[in-house]
Amino acid sequence: MSKIILTGDRPSGRLHLGHYVGSLLNRVTLQNQFAQYVMIADVQALTDNFDNPEKIRNSVFELVYDYLSVGIDPNKTTIFIQSQIPEIAELTVYFLNLVTLGRLERNPTVKAEIRQKGFGNSIPAGFLCYPVSQSADITVFQAELVPVGEDQIPMIEQANEIVRRFNTIYSTDCLKESKPLLSKTPRLVGTDGQAKASKSLGNAIFLSDEPNVIKEKVFSMFTDPNHIHAGDPGKVEGNVVFTYLDAFHPNKDEVEDLKSKYKRGGLGDMVIKKILNDVLQDLLTPIREKRNELNKDYICNVLKTGISEAKLAAAKTMDQVRTAIGIDYIR
């Protein structure tokens, strides 16, 4: 049997090219090697959006459109919504007994996020506890691999700590430790040159953007502010057009040629932007076309099937968990 891999996204907006190179492409490959679960983490998104559930609700369906349009295949990948698997909440409650408050407060990922979100002294208990909920996500599906960035490694460590504690206390081996699968792809910069492409910064090209929107975003990209005339020598480092060409142009030699010319002088921004626009249109047109073939009924069916499959797997683990704790009173 293939190893299980768990991955997913918080439903907080449409996916963009940053997600495409950062995780989606990877998933399209991984679904052929592993039993892949892709979780739409709405419960987790609620921990800091509890007063804005509408945003989450709308994004859930958008995510599935994005997944299917890039080639995540529901026959190979189980796509499901976190809230529809109450077994995760159940396991979370048992896991909360195995973690001290101090340990949660020391979690580096959570510490950084608490600062970043400006909770001050009003940290929602649910937010502090979300690494425990995340441990339950991974564990309830018996996932052995979790694709993450470097910054998420403490989360996997937290999960494994809980798994070891559970298995020791309840003399069982019913829960599995997991390993991070580190992504080799660097984070995609925003079209404005900021470190990260994101919806909230308005500097991302979405998978579902229309051709004219893509073109507009490409032509307003940050390049080299000192490269005034086509004849001037230009800088390639920090030039977003070249970063995107590196990431998306199918012919790497051609990109190297363009870089040389640009550095020497004699290659205008409009020319390289036109090339990038062609590359991105070629990439995104079939994705958008695939998306347009999908409809809400089909998306709902994909989710229904995924949820049933995920529920079956989670229920099986929870049976073992209840037996291990000894709370399977009545069979």
Place this chain on the structure above:
Amino acid sequence: MSKIILTGDRPSGRLHLGHYVGSLLNRVTLQNQFAQYVMIADVQALTDNFDNPEKIRNSVFELVYDYLSVGIDPNKTTIFIQSQIPEIAELTVYFLNLVTLGRLERNPTVKAEIRQKGFGNSIPAGFLCYPVSQSADITVFQAELVPVGEDQIPMIEQANEIVRRFNTIYSTDCLKESKPLLSKTPRLVGTDGQAKASKSLGNAIFLSDEPNVIKEKVFSMFTDPNHIHAGDPGKVEGNVVFTYLDAFHPNKDEVEDLKSKYKRGGLGDMVIKKILNDVLQDLLTPIREKRNELNKDYICNVLKTGISEAKLAAAKTMDQVRTAIGIDYIR
């Protein structure tokens, strides 16, 4: 429709006379006035007994024997086990978003218990969060009344705070606030004169104690240490035999007569102990006999029925909760 009342016990041992006067008798009356749910709080017991689940497991069945033997009627009262209703965990997870860490740390009941249990800096997150879980217990069954002692009032306040917050944020009235139903019965002292009868102190008379055990416990009761000879005047205050006579003797006038004689002098400890023993044997014999008529199969059936009923009620509330939050994606 009758109002719903929620009550219950942590499964941590057999029930004793303190429970009988403190809560059980009350439940036998309340089941005729309200729709009564009695919850065996095993998940809550795990928050500070997670490494000793065997104790909890054994006590779950003992509790049901105790309930039925004192006259809690499964046709009138829904008896169920907390862990078998995963909807409670599900609601707990959503409630955790509506409470700040600071608010939980300030909860007076939890603060007192953390000191008492000596957790120091290693407070299990589950323990700190148990008022939230308790809020979910009450709310998921739409309970409007919760019988509690004075010390538990902060827990009801916490639950109502969460309910108001939930209903406001999600523009709903699907969750109900609850009221404490304060017990008028003072806490029963231990047979040794200590403030509280409890299993761990070994100073309690259990509902299931055999006649000779009851007799032995009564005859070793703390009375008045200065009352050496039957002829001496004796003290009634702090004399456990009289406290128990006050609580259990069916004829209050007779108890007053005995008190007068004892204070005057001329009434020996052996005489009052014999009277108390008769009273307690009369009380406990039918309870023990009822208990002996019960068997594990019957208890399991009572639990199965209770769990189904409780699950139905909890599932109904959770449907409304999911709709209110807007995570009822697929109907």
